[in-house]
Structure formats: C-alpha cells, structure tokens
Amino acid sequence: MSPVGPSDIKLNSSFRTRNSLDYQVELGNTIINFLRVIPDGVLVFFPSYTVMDDCIRVWRESVGNA
Numbered sequence: 020m021s022p023v024g025p026s027d028i029k030l031n032s033s034f035r036t037r038n039s040l041d042y043q044v045e046l047g048n049t050i051i052n053f054l055r056v057i058p059d060g061v062l063v064f065f066p067s068y069t070v071m072d073d074c075i076r077v078w079r080e081s082v083g084n085a
Contacts, residue, residue, distance in 0.1 A: 024049040037070050043077040 022030045024045035029036075036042050053061055065071035 025052055032066055032070070037066070038073065040077065043074045044081060046074060047078045047081070 024030050025048050026045055028041050028045040030046060030049065031042065032046075050061065050063060065074070
C-alpha cells in the first residue's frame, strides 16, 4: 500500500514526481490536515532546499486561487 494524501493522490517524493504540481498541492493539503489535529505544530523535512522552495511557491500561489 502506498501513501496517499487527502485526495487519494500518491505521495511520492522521488526525483521523477517531486516537481509534479499534483504532488506538491497534495503534500500541502496533507500537512494542513496534520496541523489541524496536532496541537503544537509539526516539523517537516524536505529532500533539498530546492524542493522546499518549489513547494512553498506552489502553496503561496494556490492560496490566491482558493
């Protein structure tokens, strides 16, 4: 069984999929869901600063589209 996010999109941060918009949005939605139930916050690790920066950029852009 592979891990999936709230929309049943596969959460796989392999080199081949980590730049996918679907993956980045689903990762953000998964983190948001964790934050709703974990009272003192979370610590998130990314495989590189580039992946982290790309995800943050997508998340910031998607807030304006919500």
